[in-house]
Amino acid sequence: MKLLAPIVLFVYNRPWHTKQTIEALQKNELASESEFIIYSDAAKNEQASQGVEAVRKYIETINGFKKVTLIKRDKNWGLADSIINGVTEVVNKYEKIIVLEDDLVTSPFFLNFMNEALEFYQNNKKVWHVSGWNYPINSEGLNDVFLWRVMNCWGWATWEDKWQFYEKNIDSAMAGFSESEIKAFNLDEAEDFFAQIEANKQRKINTWAIFWYATIFKNNGLCLNPVHTFVDNIGHDGSGVHCGDKGVVEQRDLNLSPDIGFVTDLVESKTAVTIIKNYYFAQKKTLWSRLINKLSRVLTGKNLVS
Numbered sequence: 001m002k003l004l005a006p007i008v009l010f011v012y013n014r015p016w017h018t019k020q021t022i023e024a025l026q027k028n029e030l031a032s033e034s035e036f037i038i039y040s041d042a043a044k045n046e047q048a049s050q051g052v053e054a055v056r057k058y059i060e061t062i063n064g065f066k067k068v069t070l071i072k073r074d075k076n077w078g079l080a081d082s083i084i085n086g087v088t089e090v091v092n093k094y095e096k097i098i099v100l101e102d103d104l105v106t107s108p109f110f111l112n113f114m115n116e117a118l119e120f121y122q123n124n125k126k127v128w129h130v131s132g133w134n135y136p137i138n139s140e141g142l143n144d145v146f147l148w149r150v151m152n153c154w155g156w157a158t159w160e161d162k163w164q165f166y167e168k169n170i171d172s173a174m175a176g177f178s179e180s181e182i183k184a185f186n187l188d189e190a191e192d193f194f195a196q197i198e199a200n201k202q203r204k205i206n207t208w209a210i211f212w213y214a215t216i217f218k219n220n221g222l223c224l225n226p227v228h229t230f231v232d233n234i235g236h237d238g239s240g241v242h243c244g245d246k247g248v249v250e251q252r253d254l255n256l257s258p259d260i261g262f263v264t265d266l267v268e269s270k271t272a273v274t275i276i277k278n279y280y281f282a283q284k285k286t287l288w289s290r291l292i293n294k295l296s297r298v299l300t301g302k303n304l305v306s
Contacts, residue, residue, distance in 0.1 A: 004115050006035040006094050007065075009303035010083055011102040013043065015058055018102045020234060025100075026064040028109040035094075036065040039086045045078040046125075055102075080108025080208040084168065095160040096122070103235025104155050106132065107254035108293060110230040114157045116260065117145075118222055122159065126266040128221030129212075130157040133231040137275050144260045147222040150187060151213035156229035165219060168211045169203045176218060185217055186275070190280040208249060222268060228255040 007025065011018050025031055037060050043049040062068050073082065083099070091097040098114045100106070107113075110132055127147065132155035159192040174197055177185065182194050196210040216223065232252045 001022065002112075002119055004030060004034045005096040005118050006037055006090055006097045007098045007100065007111070008086055008090050009036070009038045009100045009102065010041070010079065010086065011038060011055050011059065012041050012079070013048045014056060014102055014235075015051060015054040017271050018055050019058060020105050021022065021100060021102050022059075023061060024105045024107075027108045028106065028111040030066050030115065032295045034068055034111060035067045035069070036062070037086075037090060038062075038071065039082055040070065040072045041079070041082050042076045044078075058194060078206060080168075080253040086165070087163065088166075091158065091160045091163045097159075097163075098155075098157045099153075100155055100173075101235075102232060104133075105234055105254075106155060107230040107256060109256060109258050110155065111260060113226060113230050113260055114155075115256070116159050117262065118159070120262045121224065124266070126163045126220075126222050127218045127224055128158065128219070131223060131225045132156065132229070133233070134225045134229040135226060135276055135279050137227075137279050138230075141229045141271045142227045142269070142275070143259070143263065144228075145224055145226050145263055146272040147224055147263060147266065148268045148272050149184070149222065150193070150276075151209065151216055151223050152225065153163045153209040153212070154233050161218075162221070166209060166212055166215050169261050170197065170211075173197050173211060173214045174201060176214075181217075185214070187277055187280065190277040222266065224262075225272070226255055226260065226270075229259070230255045241252060251263045 009021065009025075025036075028034075034166070040052070040056055040059065040292065044051040056070075056072060059070055079101075080241070087097060087099060095116050098111070098118075114130060114132055129151050131152040133152050158247070177194070183189060186193050191209065193213065196207060197214065199205045200207060200210070215221075220286040229252060232254060
């Protein structure tokens with residue numbers, strides 16, 4: 001394998017999550033050959049300062065990598081701006097990059113998969129993004145990996161010649177989509193990804209990833225996903241900036257395969273798209289059923305009280 005991609009991790013004020021993320025990375029066999037760059041954002045307020053200091057104290061003790069570089073922000077950038085700036089800095093220097101946030105636990109073969117994918121598709125104009133994560137889907141009819149339109153950012157990688165097109169221009173993004181393109185962007189209405197662009201416009205959120213997806217989509221790029229995930233997100237406990245509180249989330253079995261077969265037919269997998277669309281529809285149906293049941297219990301309780 002050629003020169004490995006640097007690993008870039010963005011951390012803030014969650015020491016326990018950060019430790020899980022880094023300890024999992026240290027178990028990767030390519031960790032000792034990889035440069036590790038950590039961006040630590042400064043506290044936004046007094047409430048976050050204790051967590052930020054605890055994280056910074058911990059990351060100063062890290063070993064097990066070829067080289068560790070710590071970049072401690074002296075002001076609060078916010079997650080979106082910190083990622084945009086950090087990814088741009090690193091990918092422009094190294095020409096490729098692997099990116100993680102502080103609530104992602106990886107398989108011991110995560111770095112193998114990401115580096116092999118980066119090398120395999122390096123000179124390919126069609127593939128723009130590599131994801132280490134995938135939905136908990138039925139894999140029937142699929143091989144080790146698939147290509148499709150949607151970008152997932154829970155452990156990802158790209159190249160400098162693709163990232164150079166990234167632009168977080170809300171007005172341009174909103175004006176650049178026709179109705180038919182919005183439908184395709186939303187996975188044929190299985191999910192409302194475009195609403196995230198609108199929420200950024202309304203300043204309800206400040207995110208970066210939806211604009212990377214929009215960049216890839218408008219350039220007719222494809223994203224590579226493993227069928228069996230190499231990444232588990234442990235941040236759905238209310239501790240993250242953009243992760244909701246789902247209570248205790250069952251951990252997923254991670255991909256432990258050292259050998260992955262890549263696809264050379266550079267078209268979107270219709271099978272994968274259908275499976276994931278069905279997954280989204282099933283999730284909505286389940287959520288709706290839970291809301292109905294909850295409402296029913298509330299109403300029943302009120303009737304009993306009265």
